[in-house]
Amino acid sequence: MTKPFIAIVALLTMAPALAQSGVPATKPLVSDREQVKADRAKAAEDDKGATTARPWDRDANGKRPWEERKPEKP
DSSP: HHHHHHHHHHHHHHHHHHHHOOOOOOOOOOOHHHHHHHHHHHHHHHHHEEEEEEEEGTHHHHHHHTTTOOOOOO
């Protein structure tokens, strides 16, 4: 009578621990510096294609109003 009782108690106490899955694989953490570099690279890539994608915010030379303009030679 005690052997089945011990088996049931052992099953009930160990079942939750056995049901747990392993540690989930997560992405490696990205440092703030790497995140900023990635964001800037993405923005630069988006800006390259922006000349045809957004022509309304550019002047006749293809420059945006806030970009630096080189002085014209007389």
